[in-house]
Amino acid sequence: MRILLVEDEVKTADYLRKGLSESGYLVEVAHSGLDGQHLAQEHAFDLIILDVQLPGLDGWQLLQIIRRTQQTPVLFLTARDAVEDRVKGLELGADDYLVKPFSYAELLARVRTLLRRGPPREVEHFLLADLHLDLLRRQVTRQGQRLSLTNKEFALLHLLISREGEVLSRAQIASQVWQMNFDSDTNVVDVAIRRLRAKVDDPFSLKLIHTVRGMGYTLAVQP
Structure with missing residues (x-):
């Protein structure tokens, strides 16, 4: 050891x-x-x-x-x-x-x-409503439809779904996904969220990615 x-x-x-x-x-x-x-x-x-x-x-x-x-x-x-x-x-x-x-x-x-x-085993599958993320196969589906995500989009979605219901600040997201300190003049997080929404949310009636004004973003089923 x-x-x-x-x-x-x-x-x-x-x-x-x-x-x-x-x-x-x-x-x-x-x-x-x-x-x-x-x-x-x-x-x-x-x-x-x-x-x-x-x-x-x-x-x-x-x-x-x-x-x-x-x-x-x-x-x-x-x-x-x-x-x-x-x-x-x-x-x-x-x-x-x-x-x-x-x-x-x-x-x-x-x-x-x-x-x-020993080290804890990492969760391999995440499910929220009709959204399924398979970490091992690096696949994402909604309503059984395969979604084509870039590596960063997949990493961003993995972060959000692994912290389901938690509001993550732009600084937290930038640190975890891009390993960078967040600069308030940089809109990299907002752009990435917008692109992810276009694939994960826009084609479906149930919206899962939510903006919490002044705080950040969360992935959750909201009434």
Whole structure:
């Protein structure tokens, strides 16, 4: 089992590397958020142990980057002990949260629990009313009719249907679909939504893509 440890305190990192290695794990260490990002994107790990306060990218930012492309279990190990910090970590996609100072025995128990779970299996099929998205075959149908979508249109629809009923801002959509920071002067999201609507909604009486003024877009069945 391979573990990525992203920890800027050298003594803590050395202590954890030694302990986890003696427990039978292969451990890679990064001392900054940017180094952690590079390792997480270039190599496959079974678990990531992540501090919050890191140079370069902080732990919150690094977790968001990781979650764009993978569901590797993530354990936050940090001195940030406020309830709102724990809630934020879990809402961003962490699987567990342990506060420093910590017991190594507890850390090891949590590591073993997360590794037993394994990564969650990604949902392969999405269905909303008469709209069906098949992720594996990369096919979309409405009322049994095959819809021809570009790669970006498919990615946009996948994002919307996987977050059914949730209002997504233009910034969230731009980040997830185009991996870009949203510029208010750029209408790339609005143009993409308009093109997607032309294929997914315009030929059908039931409209599924909705604009929430001043907030963003949502995919939902509305009365």
